[in-house]
Amino acid sequence: xxxxxxxxxxxxxxxxxxxxxxxxxxxxxxxxxxxxxxxxxxxxxxxxxxxxxxxxxxxxxxxxxxxxxxxxxxxxxxxxxxxxxxxxxxxxxxxxxxxxxxxxxxxxxxxxxxxxxxxxxxxxxxxxxxxxxxxxxxxxxxxxxxxxxxxxxxxxxxxxxxxxxxxxxxxxxxxxxxxxxxxxxxxxxxxxxxxxxxxxxxxxxxxxxxxxxxxxxxxxxxxxxxxxxxxxxxxxxxxxxxxxxxxxxxxxxxxxxxxxxxxxxxxxxxxxxxxxxxxxxxxxxxxxxxxxxxxxxxxxxxxxxxx
Amino acid sequence: xxxxxxxxxxxxxxxxxxxxxxxxxxxxxxxxxxxxxxxxxxxxxxxxxxxxxxxxxxxxxxxxxxxxxxxxxxxxxxxxxxxxxxxxxxxxxxxxxxxxxxxxxxxxxxxxxxxxxxxxxxxxxxxxxxxxxxxxxxxxxxxxxxxxxxxxxxxxxxxxxxxxxxxxxxxxxxxxxxxxxxxxxxxxxxxxxxxxxxxxxxxxxxxxxxxxxxxxxxxxxxxxxxxxxxxxxxxxxxxxxxxxxxxxxxxxxxxxxxxxxxxxxxxxxxxxxxxxxxxxxxxxxxxxxxxxxxxxxxxxxxxxxxxxxxxxxxxxxxxxxxxxxxxxxxxxxxxxxxxxxxxxxxxxxxxxxxxxxxxxxxxxxxxxxxxxxxxxxxxxxxxxxxxxxxxxxxxxxxxxxxxxxxxxxxxxxxxxxxxxxxxxxxxxxxxxxxxxxxxxxxx
Numbered sequence: 001x002x003x004x005x006x007x008x009x010x011x012x013x014x015x016x017x018x019x020x021x022x023x024x025x026x027x028x029x030x031x032x033x034x035x036x037x038x039x040x041x042x043x044x045x046x047x048x049x050x051x052x053x054x055x056x057x058x059x060x061x062x063x064x065x066x067x068x069x070x071x072x073x074x075x076x077x078x079x080x081x082x083x084x085x086x087x088x089x090x091x092x093x094x095x096x097x098x099x100x101x102x103x104x105x106x107x108x109x110x111x112x113x114x115x116x117x118x119x120x121x122x123x124x125x126x127x128x129x130x131x132x133x134x135x136x137x138x139x140x141x142x143x144x145x146x147x148x149x150x151x152x153x154x155x156x157x158x159x160x161x162x163x164x165x166x167x168x169x170x171x172x173x174x175x176x177x178x179x180x181x182x183x184x185x186x187x188x189x190x191x192x193x194x195x196x197x198x199x200x201x202x203x204x205x206x207x208x209x210x211x212x213x214x215x216x217x218x219x220x221x222x223x224x225x226x227x228x229x230x231x232x233x234x235x236x237x238x239x240x241x242x243x244x245x246x247x248x249x250x251x252x253x254x255x256x257x258x259x260x261x262x263x264x265x266x267x268x269x270x271x272x273x274x275x276x277x278x279x280x281x282x283x284x285x286x287x288x289x290x291x292x293x294x295x296x297x298x299x300x301x302x303x304x305x306x307x
Numbered sequence: 308x309x310x311x312x313x314x315x316x317x318x319x320x321x322x323x324x325x326x327x328x329x330x331x332x333x334x335x336x337x338x339x340x341x342x343x344x345x346x347x348x349x350x351x352x353x354x355x356x357x358x359x360x361x362x363x364x365x366x367x368x369x370x371x372x373x374x375x376x377x378x379x380x381x382x383x384x385x386x387x388x389x390x391x392x393x394x395x396x397x398x399x400x401x402x403x404x405x406x407x408x409x410x411x412x413x414x415x416x417x418x419x420x421x422x423x424x425x426x427x428x429x430x431x432x433x434x435x436x437x438x439x440x441x442x443x444x445x446x447x448x449x450x451x452x453x454x455x456x457x458x459x460x461x462x463x464x465x466x467x468x469x470x471x472x473x474x475x476x477x478x479x480x481x482x483x484x485x486x487x488x489x490x491x492x493x494x495x496x497x498x499x500x501x502x503x504x505x506x507x508x509x510x511x512x513x514x515x516x517x518x519x520x521x522x523x524x525x526x527x528x529x530x531x532x533x534x535x536x537x538x539x540x541x542x543x544x545x546x547x548x549x550x551x552x553x554x555x556x557x558x559x560x561x562x563x564x565x566x567x568x569x570x571x572x573x574x575x576x577x578x579x580x581x582x583x584x585x586x587x588x589x590x591x592x593x594x595x596x597x598x599x600x601x602x603x604x605x606x607x608x609x610x611x612x613x614x615x616x617x618x619x620x621x622x623x624x625x626x627x628x629x630x631x632x633x634x635x636x637x638x639x640x641x642x643x644x645x646x647x648x649x650x651x652x653x654x655x656x657x658x659x660x661x662x663x664x665x666x667x668x669x670x671x672x673x674x675x676x677x678x679x680x681x682x683x684x685x686x687x688x689x690x691x692x693x694x695x696x697x698x699x700x701x702x703x704x705x706x707x708x709x710x711x712x713x714x715x716x717x718x719x720x721x722x723x724x725x726x727x728x729x730x731x732x733x734x735x736x737x738x739x740x741x742x743x744x745x746x747x748x749x750x
Contacts, residue, residue: 003545003546006542007539007543014536115364122369123364123369124587125559125591128593130593136570214535218535218563218566218567219563219593220535220562222559224364225535228533228534263528263539263540263543264540264543275527275529276539277502277529277530277531
C-alpha cells in the first residue's frame with residue numbers, strides 16, 4: 001500500500017509539472033490555433049536562467065528558499081521577453097499564412113533556442129546547488145519532500161489564478177473574445193495584437209515557473225531538457241483537450257499518474273512480459289484510446305470558452 | 308547491396324590514389340615511386356583526414372566533446388612533430404562529426420566520413436552508434452578504433468577494421484557482478500538499464516555474474532538515456548528492499564537517480580560501470596553521491612602511465628577538466644598514427660595490416676590487440692564515491708580471464724612483464740592470416 005501511495009505522489013508531482021507546461025501550449029492554441037513547439041525551449045531557458053542566478057547566490061548568506069525565489073523572479077522576465085520576441089518575430093508575420101508555415105517556424109525557433117542555449121550554457125549538465133531543505137514528511141509509509149509539496153500546491157494555485165484571470169477580468173474577457181473570433185473581437189475594440197502578446201507573456205511566465213520547479217526537483221538542468229518535457233506536456237494538453245485550461249491541468253496530472261503507475265505496475269501486471277520501458281507506450285496507448293472515443297480530448301475543446 | 312559495392316569501389320579508388328587527399332601532392336605519378344626518392348628538395352606535403360564521431364549535441368554532448376578533444380590533442384601533437392610518412396610531410400586533419408548518440412545518425416555520419424575519404428576513424432563514443440557504423444567502415448576498408456564502445460558485439464562481428472582501446476562489457480560486467488556478490492555481499496540486487504546497446508549489454512553481463520555469485524535479482528527495470536525522472540521505477544525497487552541497485556547507463560541518469568534514491572529514503576547503494584564513473588556524477592548527485600560504487604576499464608587517471616602529463620596538457624589546451632574517455636580517444640588516435648608510421652603509408656589497406664601488430668605505450672596503458680581487435684588488458688578498476696571524489700578501491704588485473712575466451716587472454720599475464728617480447732611472437736602468427744584472406748570467412 002505504501003508503494004501505491006508513493007506512486008500516486010510521484011505521479012502528482014510529475015503531473016503538476018506537465019500541467020504547468022501544458023497550460024502554455026493550450027493557451028496559445030486556444031487563441032491562435034497554433035501549436036507553439038518552442039514552448040519546451042522556453043521552459044529550458046527559464047530553468048537555466050534561474051539556475052544561473054541561484055548558483056551565483058548559492059554561497060551567500062541568504063536562506064536557500066529566498067535564493068530560489070530570486071532565481072525564479074529573474075527567470076520570469078527573461079522568459080516573458082523571450083515569449084514576446086518569439087511571437088513577434090516568428091508567428092505574427094505569418095498569422096495569415098497557411099497553418100503549416102507557423103508550425104515550421106515554431107520548430108525552427110525551438111532548434112535555434114536549443115543551439116543558442118548550448119553555446120551559452122555549454123554542453124555540460126548543470127547541477128542544482130543543495131540549498132533547499134531536503135526535509136519531507138511521511139504519508140502512510142510514503143515519502144514526499146517539502147519541495148514536492150510546494151510544486152503541487154503552487155501548480156494548483158497558479159491554475160486557480162489563471163482561471164480567475166480568464167473568466168473574471170477584462171483582459172480575460174478580451175482573450176476569450178479573441179479566441180472565439182479575432183476579426184469580430186477586433187471590430188469590437190479589442191486590440192488583438194496586445195491580447196496575443198499578453199497570452200505569450202503569461203504562458204512564458206508559467207514556463208519560467210515550471211522550469212525552476214523541474215531543476216529544483218530533479219536537481220539538474222541541461223540545454224536539451226526542454227524537448228522531451230515539451231513533448232510530454234503537449235501530449236498532456238491533447239489528452240485533456242487542447243485549447244481548454246482545466247483540460248491541460250487534468251491532462252497533465254493524468255499523464256503523470258499514468259506514467260508513474262504504468263512504470264510501477266506494468267511489469268507485475270503482465271507477469272514480466274512488459275517492463276518499465278513500456279511506460280511511454282502505456283501513456284500513449286491511453287492517449288490513443290481517449291482520442292478514439294473523445295477526439296477533442298477529455299474535457300473537449302469548448303470553442304466558446306477556450307482561452 | 309549496390310550501395311555497398313559503390314562505397315567499396317569508392318574507397319578502393321581513393322586508396323589507389325594515395326595522394327588523393329593531398330593538397331600539393333604530385334598528382335599523376337603512382338604512389339610507390341613517390342615514396343622511394345628519399346628527399347627531393349621540396350618535400351611534398353600530404354593532408355591526412357582522420358574522422359571522429361561522437362555525440363556533440365544532446366544529453367551526452369559533454370562526453371562527446373571530451374572524446375573529440377582527446378583525439379584533437381593527439382592530432383595536433385602529431386602535426387607539431389611534422390611527421391614524414393611515405394616520403395611526404397604529413398598534416399593530419401580531424402573531421403569531428405556529431406552522431407547524437409543515435410544509431411541512425413551514427414550510420415549517416417559514417418557514410419559522410421567515408422565519402423569525405425578519411426584514412427581512418429576514431430570513434431564512435433557509444434556502442435549503439437559504433438556497431439552499426441562498423442559495418443560501413445569495414446565495407447569501405449577504413450580502419451576504425453573506438454575509444455569507448457564497450458559492447459562485446461563490436462569486435463565479434465568479424466570485421467578486420469574494428470579495434471577498440473578499452474576493455475569490453477563482458478569483462479567489466481563480470482568484474483562488477485563478482486564484486487557486488489563477493490566483496491559487497493549483495494544477496495538481493497535490483498538492476499536498471501537505459502536500453503542502449505551499452506547499458507543493456509553491461510547490465511546483462513552483470514546479471515549473469517551476479518546470479519552466478521548466488522545473488523537474487525529482485526527487480527529488473529528500465530529507463531532511457533534522456534530521462535530525468537526515475538521516481539516510479541525507484542519506488543518499485545524500494546518495495547523489493549534490495550541490498551544494491553545496479554545501473555547500466557551514463558552519468559546524466561546515474562546522478563539524478565542517486566539523488567532520487569536518497570529522496571525516497573532508500574539506503575541501498577548503487578553500483579554502475581564506466582558510463583556513470585565520471586566527475587560529472589558527483590556534481591549531479593550532490594551529497595547523494597556518497598558511498599556508491601563504479602568501475603572503469605583500465606587504470607585510474609593518476610595511475611595511468613601517462614595520466615598526469617595528459618591531464619595537464621589537456622587542461623592547458625582546452626581549459627576544461629577531462630570528463631571521461633578523453634585519454635582513450637587520445638590513445639586511439641595515436642595508435643592509428645603509430646600504425647601509419649610503421650607501415651610508412653597512410654593508405655588504409657597498408658597500415659591496417661600494421662594495426663594488429665600494435666604495441667603502443669599510450670597514456671591509458673600499453674596497447675596491444677587480440678585477434679578480434681579488443682585491447683589485450685583486462686584491467687578494471689573499482690571505485691567508491693567518498694567526499695565528492697571517486698576513491699580507488701582495487702584494480703582487478705587481467706589475470707581473471709572470461710571463461711569464453713581463454714586463448715585471447717593467454718598472453719596477457721606475461722604482457723606486463725615483457726611486453727615487447729610477448730607481443731612480437733603472438734601477433735605475426737595472427738596478422739598475416741587475418742589480414743588478407745580470412746575476413747570473408749569470419750562472418
